[in-house]
Structure formats: structure tokens, C-alpha cells
Amino acid sequence: MAVRTYLQAISDGLREEMRADERVFVMGEDVGAFGGAFKVTDGLLDEFGPERVRDTPIAEAGIVGTAVGAAIAGLRPVCEMQFADFVACGFDQLVNVAGKMHYRLGLAAPLTVRLPSGGGFSGGPFHSQNPEAWFMHAPGLKVVAPSTPQDAKGLLIAAIRDPNPVVFLEHKHLYRRVKGEVAEQSEPTPLTARVARAGSDLTVIAYGAMVHVALEATEDLDGASIEVLDLRSLVPLDEQAILASVAKTSKVVILDEANATCAAGAQVAALIAEHAFEDLDGPVRRLATPDVPIPFSPPLEDALLPNVARVKEACRELLAY
Amino acid sequence: MAIAAELSQLLSDEDRRGLLRHMLLMRAVEERGLSLYKQGKVPGSFYDGRGQEAVSVGATWALAAADPVCSPLIRDLGSHLVKGTDLADLFRHYMGRENPLSRGREGNVHFGDRRRGVVGMVSMLPDMMVVAVGLAMAFRMRGEERCALTFFGDGATSRGDWHEAMNWAGLDRLPVIFVLENNQLAYSTPTQRQFAVNPAERAAGYGIAAVTVDGNDVEAVFAATHAARERALAGEGPTLIEAVTMRMHGHGAHDDMRYVPTELVAAWAERDPIVRFAAAQEAHGLDVGALREEVDAAVEAAVAAALATPMPDPAHAAEGVFCVGEPEPLGNGLAPWSGFAPVEAGVA
Numbered sequence: 001m002a003v004r005t006y007l008q009a010i011s012d013g014l015r016e017e018m019r020a021d022e023r024v025f026v027m028g029e030d031v032g033a034f035g036g037a038f039k040v041t042d043g044l045l046d047e048f049g050p051e052r053v054r055d056t057p058i059a060e061a062g063i064v065g066t067a068v069g070a071a072i073a074g075l076r077p078v079c080e081m082q083f084a085d086f087v088a089c090g091f092d093q094l095v096n097v098a099g100k101m102h103y104r105l106g107l108a109a110p111l112t113v114r115l116p117s118g119g120g121f122s123g124g125p126f127h128s129q130n131p132e133a134w135f136m137h138a139p140g141l142k143v144v145a146p147s148t149p150q151d152a153k154g155l156l157i158a159a160i161r162d163p164n165p166v167v168f169l170e171h172k173h174l175y176r177r178v179k180g181e182v183a184e185q186s187e188p189t190p191l192t193a194r195v196a197r198a199g200s201d202l203t204v205i206a207y208g209a210m211v212h213v214a215l216e217a218t219e220d221l222d223g224a225s226i227e228v229l230d231l232r233s234l235v236p237l238d239e240q241a242i243l244a245s246v247a248k249t250s251k252v253v254i255l256d257e258a259n260a261t262c263a264a265g266a267q268v269a270a271l272i273a274e275h276a277f278e279d280l281d282g283p284v285r286r287l288a289t290p291d292v293p294i295p296f297s298p299p300l301e302d303a304l305l306p307n308v309a310r311v312k313e314a315c316r317e318l319l320a321y
Numbered sequence: 322m323a324i325a326a327e328l329s330q331l332l333s334d335e336d337r338r339g340l341l342r343h344m345l346l347m348r349a350v351e352e353r354g355l356s357l358y359k360q361g362k363v364p365g366s367f368y369d370g371r372g373q374e375a376v377s378v379g380a381t382w383a384l385a386a387a388d389p390v391c392s393p394l395i396r397d398l399g400s401h402l403v404k405g406t407d408l409a410d411l412f413r414h415y416m417g418r419e420n421p422l423s424r425g426r427e428g429n430v431h432f433g434d435r436r437r438g439v440v441g442m443v444s445m446l447p448d449m450m451v452v453a454v455g456l457a458m459a460f461r462m463r464g465e466e467r468c469a470l471t472f473f474g475d476g477a478t479s480r481g482d483w484h485e486a487m488n489w490a491g492l493d494r495l496p497v498i499f500v501l502e503n504n505q506l507a508y509s510t511p512t513q514r515q516f517a518v519n520p521a522e523r524a525a526g527y528g529i530a531a532v533t534v535d536g537n538d539v540e541a542v543f544a545a546t547h548a549a550r551e552r553a554l555a556g557e558g559p560t561l562i563e564a565v566t567m568r569m570h571g572h573g574a575h576d577d578m579r580y581v582p583t584e585l586v587a588a589w590a591e592r593d594p595i596v597r598f599a600a601a602q603e604a605h606g607l608d609v610g611a612l613r614e615e616v617d618a619a620v621e622a623a624v625a626a627a628l629a630t631p632m633p634d635p636a637h638a639a640e641g642v643f644c645v646g647e648p649e650p651l652g653n654g655l656a657p658w659s660g661f662a663p664v665e666a667g668v669a
Contacts, residue, residue, distance in 0.1 A: 025462070052462075056489075057485070057488055057489060057492065059485040059488065059489060061448075061451060061481065061482050061485050062454075062482075062485035062488070062489045065451025065452050065455060065482065065485070065486070066452070066454050066455030066458055066489060067455060068452045068455055069453060069457070069459065069469070070455045070456070070458055070459040070462075072452070072456070072651055073455070073456050073460065074650055074651075075462070093448060093452075096443050096444075096445050097448050097452060100443070102642065102643060102644045104423060104426050104431070104432075104441060105423070105432070105440070105441045106424075106435055106641070106649065107433065107435045107440065107441075107648075107649070107651070108644035108648030110648060139642050140642050140643065142643070163643075163644040163645070163646065163647065163648045164643050164644050
């Protein structure tokens with residue numbers, strides 16, 4: 001075990017998979033000599049050369065579409081979107097070409113699209129988005145969102161080995177802030193939820209950066225025993241783990257950094273309403289970013305994103321219900 | 322004259338018979354498909370490539386077994402036929418019956434045959450052009466002597482994916498063949514309302530060689546594609562082939578094409594690719610009547626087999642969204658050109 005940042009863990013996962021499987025290659029804007037906008041691919045060009053660490057034109061549809069071609073030719077491309085926001089330019093290739101290919105044609109498209117996502121650092125409207133729900137709604141795509149270095153590495157390995165297109169959300173705000181023990185030769189992380197902290201009075205359900213907000217907010221909340229469930233995978237969604245936690249605590253706060261409408265948390269709330277109504281001792285509470293583009297100025301951004309204080313407040317209200 | 326002399330060496334009598342046979346087959350399948358549609362046996366609408374048979378047949382004839390087509394479009398049934406797709410499966414697919422091509426999940430010419438190296442199209446054009454560039458990129462990375470071929474229409478050249486594919490392929494000089502099927506119309510929109518500069522001229526801006534051929538001349542389309550393939554394999558990069566042709570039916574069976582001047586359609590009818598080529602082959606001693614009979618009999622047998630096939634079981638409608646286990650690879654198609662050694666279709 002070694003202590004690695006979230007970013008280093010992603011980089012390690014890429015390197016290990018590239019060493020283990022010559023079909024694996026990375027491509028994206030500035031991923032080669034520059035090592036990527038966030039340096040996730042730093043050093044890969046020296047080790048693997050320009051055929052397997054490919055700097056591409058600024059062409060997100062080109063990146064995703066050529067990755068589909070390479071994938072059906074038998075390779076395992078890992079695409080980097082410089083920012084998650086830019087995947088909108090490759091949306092059609094991902095949703096209409098990659099996502100529907102196996103169902104329509106019986107042809108698998110094993111590609112991974114890495115999306116540096118999320119806000120909290122004045123990235124503004126085009127460098128802060130959390131677009132996971134766009135892809136949850138599109139059949140044929142798996143969607144994962146790790147919160148810890150171990151899961152960042154393990155889920156990336158799982159994504160690369162998966163025979164389907166996988167959208168991998170890596171939260172930019174966690175890159176260098178989060179450190180943890182990571183196994184050196186890692187196994188793939190299963191696409192299931194993880195109990196980040198066990199508890200019995202209330203469950204906070206979150207994924208990605210919001211797991212850390214949830215843990216901090218509920219570490220010592222008036223002595224209440226609060227469970228934090230880290231979804232890790234949004235498609236497939238670990239319905240069993242969600243329902244088991246609700247059955248145990250009977251009170252749920254669902255936390256999204258994404259815009260609220262039709263977000264991952266909305267899907268979780270619907271699941272609970274449909275299958276766990278009898279288990280509930282209070283209304284399902286959701287916290288998410290309002291349906292507003294993410295503003296640049298710090299006080300404006302802070303006014304919108306869920307934070308520790310808002311999670312505490314929501315939990316207190318629900319505990320008192 | 323130089324081209325004609327070279328062609329006579331490239332194509333054998335058997336090739337010419339095969340080219341005609343596949344064009345006749347495409348027309349016969351589509352005519353039969355249209356009649357099945359009118360009988361209510363084909364759901365949705367029906368789309369054909371009447372008048373454009375020389376493009377998909379001629380271009381695909383130049384491909385080796387391991388050269389995928391990504392993708393034949395709705396006017397390119399001939400490409401599927403040359404690669405070896407089973408006729409009965411094709412009619413099963415049209416009619417939404419159980420079949421190995423699409424399992425009823427897709428309709429009209431939106432299908433592929435993974436086993437034969439044919440990737441099915443999507444409706445967003447020209448998305449598959451970008452995917453074909455990715456196939457070529459993979460071939461280059463693995464050092465394989467193969468190329469990918471993609472079809473697109475005049476209308477598709479207006480979209481951003483066209484630019485991204487052209488730029489990407491030109492940049493890395495990838496082994497890909499771009500076949501622009503200029504059939505004068507994108508649904509109802511004529512080329513004059515589609516672009517200010519012809520896409521074949523635009524190719525130079527991407528460092529891509531371009532050639533314009535008579536798209537109703539199957540030998541010319543074959544020759545251009547053969548040359549493009551040679552260039553691709555020699556590392557000389559992509560080629561754009563503009564095949565100039567005319568869509569002789571409406572966009573789909575629901576479209577009476579009232580927006581097209583009848584004189585224009587009549588003028589193009591004089592240049593029908595099958596009539597022209599059949600006359601030349603007949604003069605050369607081929608029994609075209611016998612060939613037509615053989616083709617019609619094959620189509621009728623396929624329709625009968627398809628009509629006897631059940632509809633898909635609705636219990637399986639939600640299956641197969643995700644691949645479980647190892648992916649099935651893209652296979653090899655037929656490569657009937659006499660210049661290639663004979664191969665069996667199927668997964669390499």
C-alpha cells in the first residue's frame with residue numbers, strides 16, 4: 001500500500017493497465033508532451049510513446065467517434081475530455097453511436113471516457129459541470145464516479161476492462177486534496193455502492209466529491225449515528241445497497257453536486273419512493289445545485305453548491321422530524 | 322484511355338458479371354422490399370437506393386476481406402450484398418422479424434453484419450465517418466495492411482463531424498476511403514442550398530486527395546476505389562471519391578419527390594447504371610436475361626424464407642443493451658474481386 005492522491009491513483013491505474021494490456025491507449029487534447037491539463041497522463045508519453053499516448057486535434061466528437069472505431073477494431077481506448085463540460089461536443093457519438101451499438105448490432109464498444117468534472121474553484125459555467133445525468137439517461141453507457149483514491153484507480157481499471165462504453169467522472173476538486181492508501185497492483189472495483197461510514201439514525205447518499213462533504217458534515221452531528229453511502233457507480237445503480245441502508249436508518253438525505261432536475265439523486269429518490277415507502281420515518285430530503293449554470297465569482301458559486309453547513313442543516317431537520 | 326486500358330486488366334469477365342449481378346440484386350431486393358412495404362409487411366417506412374446501385378457495388382468490390390465498411394447508408398444496400406449478407410436475413414430484418422443482423426431492434430438499411438466486417442449506420446450523418454477514421458487509426462497502430470471505407474451523402478458534408486473526420490484523417494494520413502455519394506438531394510434540399518464549395522474541392526483544405534467520378538458507372542467507381550485503397554495501403558493517406566449520381570426515388574416510400582423537376586429525373590433515367598452496364602455486358606456476350614432470372618429466383622426464395630420466420634419474442638426486448646463477457650470481434654466479409662485470393666467470410 002502507498003499513500004496516493006486521487007489524481008496519482010488515476011494516473012497509476014492508467015499506467016498499470018497500459019503495461020498489462022497492449023490494447024489500451026490514451027488520447028485527448030494535450031495528453032502527450034503536456035501530460036494533460038491536470039497532469040493525469042504526465043509521463044505516459046515517455047513510457048509508451050506517441051502511438052499509445054495520442055495528442056488529438058480539438059475535436060471531441062472526433063475523440064469519442066474514433067475511440068468507438070478503435071474499440072470495435074479490438075483496442076481499448078481511454079479518452080480524456082479536457083473538462084467534462086466539453087463532452088457535450090462529443091455527446092452524439094457517445095449517446096447515439098457508442099451507447100446503442102451493442103443493442104442494435106451486437107457489436108461491443110469497449111471505451112472509457114474520462115471526464116474531469118465538478119466545481120468549487122471558480123471554474124465558471126464551462127469548467128464546473130457535473131454531466132453524469134445526461135449519460136445515465138442514455139441506454140448502453142455505464143457511469144461511474146469515484147470518491148477515494150483506491151476507488152478512482154479500481155473503477156478506472158474496471159472501466160477499461162469493461163466490454164462497454166464507460167463514462168468515468170473524476171472530480172477535479174478531489175485531484176490533489178484527497179489522499180489515501182492505494183493497493184499497488186489493484187483489482188477492479190466492483191460497480192456497487194460502498195458504505196463510507198456505517199450508522200443507524202440516518203443515511204446520506206452521495207457520490208464523488210459530495211461523499212467528502214457528507215462525511216465532514218456528519219462526523220459529529222449532535223451525537224447522531226449517520227451512515228454515508230458512496231454510490232461509486234450510477235449505472236448500474238446499486239439499488240440493493242440503497243434499499244438496505246434505508247431499511248436500516250429509515251431517514252435519507254440525498255446529495256448531488258449536479259443540477260437538481262433529473263439528477264442521479266432524483267433517480268435514487270424515485271427508487272426509494274417506489275420500493276422503500278414503508279421503511280421511511282420521514283420525507284426523503286434532496287440537496288443539489290439549483291438549476292442554474294455554475295457562476296464564476298466565489299460568493300455566487302458558494303451560494304449554489306451543496307456544502308457542509310447545508311448538509312448539517314438538512315440532516316438536523318430530518319433527524320428532528 | 323489510360324484508365325480504360327487499366328480497367329480491362331483489373332476487371333475480369335467474371336468481375337463484370339459479378340458487378341452486374343450485385344446491382345441487379347440490389348434493385349430486385351429493394352423493389353421487392355417496396356412491394357412488401359406497400360402490403361404492410363414492412364413496418365415504418367422504406368428507403369431505397371434506386372439509380373445509385375453502381376456506387377455501393379463498385380466501391381465495395383474493390384475492398385479486401387479485412388477492409389470494413391463503416392458504414393453503408395440507406396442508398397448503399399449493394400455494399401452489404403457484396404460483403405456477403407444473407408438475403409433471407411435481410412428480408413427478415415426489413416420486416417422486423419427475428420434475424421441475426423439486428424434481432425428486430427433496427428429497421429430499413431440501419432443494420433450491419435458484424436461477422437462480415439460491416440458496421441451498421443446511425444441516422445445522424447455523417448457520424449460513422451468518424452468511426453471509420455477510428456478503425457483506420459487502429460489498423461495503423463497495429464501495423465495492419467487494411468483500410469476502412471465510409472459512405473456519406475452531399476447533405477452530410479455540412480455537419481461538424483465531416484470536418485472532424487476529414488481533418489483527423491488528413492492529419493495522420495490514415496488508411497481510409499471517403500465515398501461521397503452526391504445524389505443531388507438531401508431529403509428535399511438540393512446541393513445548391515447545402516454548400517457554397519463542392520466537398521471534393523474542400524478536400525484539398527484537409528490535405529486529402531479527391532477525385533470525382535461518374536457515380537452511375539460501376540467500373541469507374543470500382544477503379545477510383547481500387548486506386549484509393551492502393552494509396553491508403555501505401556501510406557499515402559485518405560482519398561475522397563465523389564461519385565456523382567441521382568436519387569431516383571423519394572427520400573423514403575412516403576415521399577413523392579414533387580420538389581424535383583420531372584425533366585431532371587427523366588434525364589438521369591437515361592443514365593441508369595444498370596441499363597447502361599447490362600447493355601455493354603450483353604454486347605460482350607453475357608446472358609443478362611438468365612442473370613436476371615437467377616437474381617429474381619434468389620430474392621423470391623429469400624422472401625419466402627423470411628415470411629416463414631416468426632417475429633422476435635417480446636420477452637427479449639430489453640436484452641443486450643450491455644455486452645456481457647468478451648466482445649465478439651468484427652469479422653471479415655467476402656472479397657469477390659478477382660484480384661484478391663478467395664477467402665471465407667466470417668471472423669478472422
